[in-house]
Amino acid sequence: MKIWILGGKGMLASVCAKICAQRNLQFIVDDRSLADITDYNRLLQRARWIQPTHVINCAAYTHVDRAEKNPELAFLVNATGASFVAKVAKLVGAHLMHISTDYVFSGDQQTPYCEEDTPCPINVYGASKLEGENLVLDIHPNACILRTSWVFGAGGKSFISSLLSLLQNQEEIHVVQDQWGCLTYCYDLASVILNLIQEKGIYHFVNRGVCSRFDVAKKLFEELQDRIFCKKIIPTSAIKYVNMAKRPRFNVLGTQKISKKLNNSPRHWKKALGEFFIDAITV
Numbered sequence: 001m002k003i004w005i006l007g008g009k010g011m012l013a014s015v016c017a018k019i020c021a022q023r024n025l026q027f028i029v030d031d032r033s034l035a036d037i038t039d040y041n042r043l044l045q046r047a048r049w050i051q052p053t054h055v056i057n058c059a060a061y062t063h064v065d066r067a068e069k070n071p072e073l074a075f076l077v078n079a080t081g082a083s084f085v086a087k088v089a090k091l092v093g094a095h096l097m098h099i100s101t102d103y104v105f106s107g108d109q110q111t112p113y114c115e116e117d118t119p120c121p122i123n124v125y126g127a128s129k130l131e132g133e134n135l136v137l138d139i140h141p142n143a144c145i146l147r148t149s150w151v152f153g154a155g156g157k158s159f160i161s162s163l164l165s166l167l168q169n170q171e172e173i174h175v176v177q178d179q180w181g182c183l184t185y186c187y188d189l190a191s192v193i194l195n196l197i198q199e200k201g202i203y204h205f206v207n208r209g210v211c212s213r214f215d216v217a218k219k220l221f222e223e224l225q226d227r228i229f230c231k232k233i234i235p236t237s238a239i240k241y242v243n244m245a246k247r248p249r250f251n252v253l254g255t256q257k258i259s260k261k262l263n264n265s266p267r268h269w270k271k272a273l274g275e276f277f278i279d280a281i282t283v
């Protein structure tokens with residue numbers, strides 16, 4: 001087995017590489033300078049040189065708000081780029097694991113989204129990722145698509161890292177309480193990606209437990225009270241926030257399929273967050 005990880009400087013790719021090393025798996029991790037997924041010819045050349053058995057595509061245009069102003073770039077990377085990765089993986093005979101997002105769904109449902117639910121994105125990022133999924137499965141029908149949400153981890157920019165920065169610098173913060181989702185610890189996600197590396201089809205993975213952004217802020221506040229500047233967190237409504245991109249109201253991914261496959265349910269987000277703090281302190 002030889003795993004080729006794309007999007008190498010990103011949060012998820014870095015952790016995938018770390019876990020490959022821990023498991024003594026043969027791998028190569030490439031960032032955009034070595035494997036730009038929008039440059040088909042160079043990507044194919046690189047793939048022919050590496051000869052991977054498995055490709056993990058973590059490369060993506062992940063700026064949700066900026067995508068609204070720059071849809072061409074979002075679609076170039078998340079749709080065309082994903083299709084190039086699929087073509088290249090197919091040509092060199094490699095299995096493909098492609099990472100996608102809860103933002104392919106509208107968030108209008110009242111119950112968790114399962115893999116068979118019909119996607120209906122409400123922003124450019126979600127639409128570009130959905131097109132990427134469709135192209136990947138057309139080109140490489142044996143590929144595995146893993147959808148996830150609200151990923152956090154050491155070193156990466158995430159909703160948690162933004163909250164931590166606000167808690168450290170502002171006396172009072174307002175956090176949205178009427179949008180719900182699921183947090184995903186990058187380490188848990190990367191472990192699952194490697195456990196599912198031979199799989200095909202669509203899977204959802206997130207940590208257990210539904211939360212609002214306010215719930216997460218409250219938990220961080222409780223954990224870090226004596227080490228932060230913030231004194232008060234105020235719940236607020238999403239209507240008061242003007243983001244470039246619309247955010248889904250209830251983007252909860254169901255994980256029954258993956259739990260059955262791996263014979264193991266994801267751990268609760270509060271437990272994962274606790275481990276993240278320990279890791280962050282010991283790094």
Ligand SMILES: NC(=O)c1ccc[n+]([C@@H]2O[C@H](COP(=O)([O-])OP(=O)(O)OC[C@H]3O[C@@H](n4cnc5c(N)ncnc54)[C@H](OP(=O)(O)O)[C@@H]3O)[C@@H](O)[C@H]2O)c1
Binds near residue numbers: 008059102
């Ligand atoms: N983070 C989340 O909350 C979240 C939630 C749901 C799904 N996901 C999905 O999870 C996957 C990994 O995301 P992440 O959190 O690790 O994001 P990230 O930290 O932003 O990493 C994405 C990486 O892709 C690279 N990239 C962008 N354009 C590229 C190109 N043309 N060729 C090669 N690499 C390129 C970026 O490099 P540059 O820095 O050079 O641009 C960046 O290093 C993505 O598919 C994302 O859509 C993430």
